[in-house]
Amino acid sequence: MRAWIVENQRPMTERPMRFVELPAPVAEGTQVRIRVTACGICRTDAHIAEGDLPLQRRPTIPGHQVVGMVDQVGDKVTRHAVGDRVGTAWIGGACGSCAECLDERENYCEQFQGNGWHLAGGYAQYMTVEESFAHSLAGVGLDDVHVAPLMCPGVTACATLRLARVDRGTRVGLFGYGPTAFYSLRLARSEGAEVLVSTRGEERRKLAIREGAVWAGSTERDVMPDKLDAAIVFPASGRLAELALAAVRPGGVVVSAAIDMPGFAVRDYRSNFWGRDFRSLYNVRREDVQCIIRKARSEDLTMPVRVVEPEQAQEVLQQVAAGKFPDLAAVIRW
Ligand SMILES: [Zn+2]
Ligand SMILES: [Zn+2]
Incomplete structure (x- = not known):
């Protein structure tokens, strides 16, 4: 072979x-x-x-x-x-x-x-x-080429949304908009969550809006309006982790989907960290794979x-x- x-x-x-x-x-x-x-x-x-x-x-x-x-x-x-x-x-x-x-x-x-x-x-x-x-x-x-990315970005989307406790009415911010965030947006919306996206590229922001994000801004210039219940950070970026922590309300949760992360600082404990949960995804379970396959049977995940x-x-x-x-x-x- x-x-x-x-x-x-x-x-x-x-x-x-x-x-x-x-x-x-x-x-x-x-x-x-x-x-x-x-x-x-x-x-x-x-x-x-x-x-x-x-x-x-x-x-x-x-x-x-x-x-x-x-x-x-x-x-x-x-x-x-x-x-x-x-x-x-x-x-x-x-x-x-x-x-x-x-x-x-x-x-x-x-x-x-x-x-x-x-x-x-x-x-x-x-x-x-x-x-x-x-x-x-x-x-x-x-078809097979569209199922393949479900097996990592799709599985990861299921797993991170679970860690972020996203369900109906959750206001969730996605930091970065690659393939995992793409599926996360689809799945979060179908759960009845409100999704905001912060990402670098103009084309990606347009795509996020077409996919139903209520707000899409630039990670360089824009700050998410209002506090989030949950935030998910996709790229291995300490700066994005800091932005995400600053964007969630006390009682909210920040999830890192990256397998590595350069150092990041809690610059203002009381306003950026106090009361927040910071969680990171560590590998995936077979149940997470089953989760995305179940979704793919009932929803359009193209x-x-x-x-x-x-x-x-x-x-x-x-x-x-x-x-x-x-x-x-x-x-x-x-
Ligand atoms: Zn992968
Ligand atoms: Zn074991």
């Missing part, structure tokens, strides 16, 4: 991935093999390629927004059959028996395994996954995506890492 591998981590500008021919993996025991049809490209893939996240296998195949068809099953598989349409996300393994796993908090499991990180991912024509980490897409009307050829993956990931990718999301079509 054709696959992108990361063997030696180095900056994206030095092309850390190699496009190679490998034997296809074989499904064993409780694993299924997915013939991958679409895999979203995520900034986290660049963190793995560059070394911000240490390699957990060498080489690894990146990719954790995977959609495809089950084409082989291990001899102990009971949940899926050959021909099933499935997706798999960032969570590819957890022990299932620790206190966190037993308390529906498997995202904190010490033996958490990430697809495309600890486990070979979807930048390949085939991948294997434990059957309980492959999710049925039966009843989802979107996001504009750029479909790319497998050969272009490195070049596109370079642009994503540099913040220069012009579209909302990129998806490899295998």
Whole structure:
């Protein structure tokens, strides 16, 4: 099979991935093999390629927004059959028996395994996954390239809205407007929340208004009108975290969706921090994956995506890492 591998981590500008021919993996025991049809490209893939996240296998195949068809099953598989349409996300393994796993908090499991990180991912024509980490897409009307980004930005949107306690009547501010914020806006509106967006690009602000935000302003110049019940910060930006803390009312909550954050300061404890909850998303659970799949069965979650050829993956990931990718999301079509 054709696959992108990361063997030696180095900056994206030095092309850390190699496009190679490998034997296809074989499904064993409780694993299924997915013939991958679409895999979203995520900034986290660049963190793995560059070394911000240490390699957990060498080489690894990146990719954790995977959609495809089950084409082989291990001899102990009971949940899926050959021909099933499935997706798999960032969570590819957890022990299932620790206190966190037993308390529906498997995202904190010490033996958490990430697809495309600890486990070979979807930048390949085939991948294997434990059957309980492959999710049925039966009843989802979107085509594969539009389902792929649901598997990371969509899952993350479900998880952050849960942490931010967003429901009917919540006034929620989104800081940054990339793919995860795009889905968050759709989902929050369908819950009956009021959504405000602060982001840099003019085009993104226009898109947010078209998507139903009641206000969209510039992170450089504009301050959100009135206090928020909740704020979600998407980019790894300490400055945005500070702006978000200043924008929520006491009793409100700020959620960081980033996997890393440069230092930020509480400059005025009484007006910017006192009484607020600051929470950060730490991995995702299978329940969060199920959440977005349920939503996709009943709501229109079409996001504009750029479909790319497998050969272009490195070049596109370079642009994503540099913040220069012009579209909302990129998806490899295998
Ligand atoms: Zn991702
Ligand atoms: Zn566990």
